[in-house]
Amino acid sequence: MALPALKRILAYGALLAAGAFALQWLDYQRLARTRTGELYGFLIAAAFLALGVAIGVRLFAPRAAPFDGNPLAVAALGISPREMAVLRQLADGRSNKEIAAMLHVSPNTVKTHVARLLEKLDARRRTEAIARARELGLLR
CATH class of the missing domain: 1.10.10.10 (Winged helix-like DNA-binding domain superfamily/Winged helix DNA-binding domain)
Structure with a gap:
């Protein structure tokens, strides 16, 4: 394969990737505008889930009893x-x-x-x- 053909293929590939990215971005923007409440609800629920897991690990982690010997x-x-x-x-x-x-x-x-x-x-x-x-x- 010749070098100019390879450059052309890479250029078309980059153009297609940029187009796909733009379409996905626009779809995300539409989703974010129409489902704002659900998106915020999901983010708040995810934050509380992470907080609950962190607190649960600290509260219920097994602790070693202090050793005073005999x-x-x-x-x-x-x-x-x-x-x-x-x-x-x-x-x-x-x-x-x-x-x-x-x-x-x-x-x-x-x-x-x-x-x-x-x-x-x-x-x-x-x-x-x-x-x-x-x-x-x-x-x-």
Whole structure:
């Protein structure tokens, strides 16, 4: 196919597309003028539907209950609040250095807390201490 023929085909195609667009626009204008009330009603109904869905999602979304652990077990074992903070960080898989940086203490202090937690939870390893804490309901 020659290049001028291709240009002519594209020009006719563009002209037909513009004509179809103009006819659709005119049809829309006629519809908008004759059905103004229904169009506004539809837009208002759509807005209220979106608003209702948004409010419903916020009101009826499941919320996680606050987790306070097992205060009786914490008291019985004698675990301090700082040791509980270290235990939560251990459960998240953090190292002593990371825990020390997050809690603004020295790594030796974290080692002491971990050793006391292992003793109080009757565990030999961190993983055993975390498993025992979960059994007792101290961690999620």
